[in-house]
Amino acid sequence: MGNLPFYVSLLFELTVVLTVYLFFRAAHSSKAFLVIIIGWVVIQTILGLSGFYYLSKDVPPKLPLLVGPPTLLILILFLIKRGRLFIDGLSTANLTLVHSVGLFVELVLYILFVYKYVPKAMTFEGSNFDILSGLSAPIVYYFGFVKKGLNRGMLIAWNIICLLLLINASRLAVLSMPNFGLIGAEQPDIALGQFPFILLPAVIVPLVLFAHLASIRNLVIKRSSPNLMLNKI
Numbered sequence: 001m002g003n004l005p006f007y008v009s010l011l012f013e014l015t016v017v018l019t020v021y022l023f024f025r026a027a028h029s030s031k032a033f034l035v036i037i038i039g040w041v042v043i044q045t046i047l048g049l050s051g052f053y054y055l056s057k058d059v060p061p062k063l064p065l066l067v068g069p070p071t072l073l074i075l076i077l078f079l080i081k082r083g084r085l086f087i088d089g090l091s092t093a094n095l096t097l098v099h100s101v102g103l104f105v106e107l108v109l110y111i112l113f114v115y116k117y118v119p120k121a122m123t124f125e126g127s128n129f130d131i132l133s134g135l136s137a138p139i140v141y142y143f144g145f146v147k148k149g150l151n152r153g154m155l156i157a158w159n160i161i162c163l164l165l166l167i168n169a170s171r172l173a174v175l176s177m178p179n180f181g182l183i184g185a186e187q188p189d190i191a192l193g194q195f196p197f198i199l200l201p202a203v204i205v206p207l208v209l210f211a212h213l214a215s216i217r218n219l220v221i222k223r224s225s226p227n228l229m230l231n232k233i
Contacts, residue, residue: 011107012105044199048196049195055189097141102130113126118184128168
C-alpha cells in the first residue's frame, strides 16, 4: 500500500494478534479454537497477498468469502448442543476485554482515512462510534467483574449497545466500497480489500461479534451472578 507508513500495517497486525489472544483466554486456552483461527488467518493472508480481494468499481466485492464462513460457524455453534456447551464455557469477563481492541481498530481506520484509503464516515470523526466500545470495555470489565459493581442487566445492555455500534460500523464499511459508492464516493473504502486489513472483516469483526452474542447468551441464561464468572479467568 504505496504511501502508507509501515507502522500502520504493523499496528493492525498486532491488533489482530491481540484479538485472537484475548479470545483464546476467554476460551480457556482452547487448542481447537487456536488451530481453527490460525488456519483461517493463513488462508486469508495468502488470498489477501495475492490480490484476490482487491476492491474497485469493476471488480465484484468478494466480501462474502471473508465474512461468510465465520458467520456460518457462529450460527452453527449456537444451533448445535456441542457448540452451545463451548459458548457456555466461555469466560464472560474475558470476552468483555476482547472489545477493548476496538480502540486500536478505530485508530487504524482514522490513519487510513488520513491517507485516503477509507472515507471519513468510517471513522470516529464521521458516523462510526464503535470506538466507544473499545474505550468502555476495560471500564466495564473492571467495575463489572473486578469491583462487582454492575448488575446483569447493565452488562447485557452494554453488550447490546456495543453490538449495535458494531453493526453500524460494518454497514458503513460495506456501503463505502467502490462497488456501492453510497457513502464516501469521493474517497471509497479500498483498504478492506488489501492485506492485512482484510483481516478486519475476516477475523476481528467475527470474533467481536461472537464475543457479544456469547456474553449476552451467558448473562441471560445463567442464574448465578455474572460477577461469579470472574472465577473462570
